[in-house]
Structure formats: structure tokens, C-alpha cells
Amino acid sequence: MREHIEGAVQVVANNNLKFDRPQQPIGALPDPAETFGHVHKAQPQPPTKEVLDKLNAPEIKERCADLLSRYPEGQGALLEVLWLVQGVFGWVPTEGIRWAANVCGCAPAHALGVATFYTMYNHAPKGKFLLQFCRNISCAIKGAQPLIKYVENKLGIKSGETTPDGMFTILQVECLGSCGNGPMMLVNDDFATDVVDGELKMKRGTTLTEASIDRIVDWCKAHANNVPKHDVLGGIVKGHCGHPGAPGATAKPQVNDYAPPSPVLCVKAEADETGATLTWKGAPEFTKIVVEKKNGSEWVAVGEPGVKDKAFVDAAGKVGDEYRMIATSGERVAKPSAVAVTTQKPAPVEEKKV
Numbered sequence: 001m002r003e004h005i006e007g008a009v010q011v012v013a014n015n016n017l018k019f020d021r022p023q024q025p026i027g028a029l030p031d032p033a034e035t036f037g038h039v040h041k042a043q044p045q046p047p048t049k050e051v052l053d054k055l056n057a058p059e060i061k062e063r064c065a066d067l068l069s070r071y072p073e074g075q076g077a078l079l080e081v082l083w084l085v086q087g088v089f090g091w092v093p094t095e096g097i098r099w100a101a102n103v104c105g106c107a108p109a110h111a112l113g114v115a116t117f118y119t120m121y122n123h124a125p126k127g128k129f130l131l132q133f134c135r136n137i138s139c140a141i142k143g144a145q146p147l148i149k150y151v152e153n154k155l156g157i158k159s160g161e162t163t164p165d166g167m168f169t170i171l172q173v174e175c176l177g178s179c180g181n182g183p184m185m186l187v188n189d190d191f192a193t194d195v196v197d198g199e200l201k202m203k204r205g206t207t208l209t210e211a212s213i214d215r216i217v218d219w220c221k222a223h224a225n226n227v228p229k230h231d232v233l234g235g236i237v238k239g240h241c242g243h244p245g246a247p248g249a250t251a252k253p254q255v256n257d258y259a260p261p262s263p264v265l266c267v268k269a270e271a272d273e274t275g276a277t278l279t280w281k282g283a284p285e286f287t288k289i290v291v292e293k294k295n296g297s298e299w300v301a302v303g304e305p306g307v308k309d310k311a312f313v314d315a316a317g318k319v320g321d322e323y324r325m326i327a328t329s330g331e332r333v334a335k336p337s338a339v340a341v342t343t344q345k346p347a348p349v350e351e352k353k354v
């Protein structure tokens with residue numbers, strides 16, 4: 001062992017290697033658009049002031065505060081904060097990555113690593129219509145590659161490129177989570193296998209074909225001046241795009257029996273001589289909250305606090321009682337929170353008189 005260590009030290013010394021180089025600021029790192037960017041086009045970065053002015057707008061800050069409140073560590077919100085940045089610019093400028101790192105309290109290099117890992121983040125502006133084709137195993141078996149070649153030939157660009165008129169960008173991505181309907185594609189944020197009644201649809205029982213791609217491309221061209229608009233908050237809040245289950249999202253699921261995830265509250269229960277006090281954390285967009293208490297093997301509703309309330313008191317509650325809360329947001333079907341077992345409320349700390 002000693003020989004190995006001495007040998008390694010010698011190699012380092014002989015080659016003049018150092019492991020204690022000063023940290024580089026993010027600005028000195030290679031431009032991600034020139035290296036890993038999934039939309040492969042080197043892009044001049046917008047001025048720092050322009051980026052910060054847009055990102056420091058009150059509605060963006062408010063949204064960030066909400067996102068950060070959902071995670072125990074700020075870093076947990078990094079994906080969504082980067083998504084906000086992309087919602088504002090349509091792509092993630094380097095300064096936006098640094099801003100997101102600052103908001104989430106993590107290293108800029110970490111945020112850069114995250115932003116360049118996922119294909120959903122663009123490092124250069126994309127076309128009005130981003131056509132993302134799944135290249136993963138199920139779609140490949142069902143003929144994705146010939147269709148991708150067909151679109152590339154039809155539009156005269158390769159995957160990762162944008163048409164000169166800025167209309168279309170083609171990307172090949174990993175599984176889109178709709179393997180049973182493959183070969184699968186997204187047009188911006190929506191699945192599409194065909195045009196039905198004048199709208200892009202993922203129609204059950206149909207699959208993407210050269211003919212349906214022709215119809216989809218024609219539909220896009222016809223809607224070039226009326227592209228479904230991305231909300232300034234990345235489509236997460238109230239834009240056309242974004243996950244239909246996201247709080248406040250107005251996008252409708254395209255499949256009737258699709259069940260979006262429900263809003264979930266993080267509940268804490270503490271008891272003292274006044275009863276059990278429940279407090280909770282979660283998104284502020286709930287329209288109704290119900291508190292339930294375990295009674296034997298049954299859950300019994302014991303109250304309905306206002307959506308703006310910060311706490312709920314069950315005067316009959318005591319240590320060991322189990323509670324859960326069910327939050328509803330708009331049309332979304334609510335699911336119960338994790339069960340909160342009531343613990344003893346700590347005695348208030350008395351201030352020492354000087």
C-alpha cells in the first residue's frame with residue numbers, strides 16, 4: 001500500500017499536477033450552448049442587466065418563494081426555478097442559471113450541471129414549434145427512427161437544428177412517458193399523433209405516421225402567428241402549456257381518464273392542554289381543505305379550515321392522535337396528506353429578565 005501511495009505521489013510530482021487550483025467563476029466556464037446544449041447552436045448571451053431585470057420581476061420572485069416553500073432545502077426547487085427561467089426567455093441563458101443557483105442557494109456549477117443534463121432545458125432559442133421525438137427503446141421498436149428521418153428531410157434540418165425561418169426545431173429525446181402510444185412526439189409541451197377537428201391531439205388508437213406528421217407540420221405553419229402561448233412563469237402557473245396537474249394550470253388533460261397528481265400538504269400536529277394544533281405547508285392555490293382524524297379504523301372529518309388559515313385547532317385532540325388533511329385545487333381530485341401523529345407541543349421558552 002505504502003508503495004502505491006509513494007508511486008502516486010511521484011507521478012503527481014513528476015507531472016507537476018495540482019489539485020488545489022483556484023475556483024473558476026461560472027462566467028469563465030465554456031458556454032453550455034457550445035458544449036452540451038441540447039439545442040446545438042452557439043448563442044450570444046443577453047446582457048446581465050436585461051436578464052436580471054426580467055427575473056427579478058415581482059411575479060417571478062413570488063413564484064420562487066412559493067416553490068422554495070415546498071422543499072426542505074432550496075436546492076430541491078432548482079429544476080422548477082430553472083424552468084421558470086426558461087419560461088421567461090424560452091431558453092436558459094448562462095446568467096439565468098447563475099440567478100437560479102443564487103435563488104436556490106447552491107453552487108452555480110451545480111445548477112449548470114443540472115441545466116445541461118436534462119434535454120428539457122434549451123441553451124439557445126428554439127423554433128416557434130419544438131418537435132421532440134422519443135428515441136427510446138419502445139418508440140424505436142415501433143419505428144421512431146424512420147419517422148425522425150422523414151421529418152428531418154421534410155424540414156431540411158437535422159435533429160438539434162432550427163429551420164432558417166425560426167419555425168421548427170427538431171430534438172431527439174429520451175422516453176416521453178407515453179410508450180404505449182409510440183412512436184411519440186411532443187409539439188412544444190403537448191403530445192401529438194395527429195390533427196383532429198383542427199387541433200393537435202394524441203388520439204388513442206392512432207400512432208404517428210408520415211401522413212399524420214404532414215398534417216401536424218401543416219397545422220403548425222397555419223398557427224405560426226397564434227402559437228399556444230407560454231405563460232411568463234414557464235407555463236407552470238396558468239399558461240396553456242405545462243403539466244396539467246400543476247397548481248393553477250389551465251391546460252386540460254388530452255386523455256379523458258388521465259388523473260393528474262393531487263395537491264399534497266405537509267402537515268404537523270402538536271398537542272397541549274388546549275387540544276391539538278395542526279399547521280401545514282403547501283401551495284397557496286388550494287380552494288378547499290378538510291381535516292380528518294383517525295377514529296378506530298375510520299377517518300372522520302373534524303373541520304374545514306379556511307384556505308388562508310395558518311393553523312387548525314381540534315380542542316379534543318391529544319398526543320398520539322392521527323390527522324390527515326385533504327386539499328383540493330380547482331378540478332383536481334384531492335388525495336390525503338401523509339398521516340401526522342400528534343406530538344407534545346414544546347413548552348414556550350421563557351425570556352430571562354435582566
Ligand code: FES
Pocket residue numbers: 134135136137138139140174175176177178179180182184
Ligand atoms: S419509449 Fe418512447 S415514450 Fe417511452
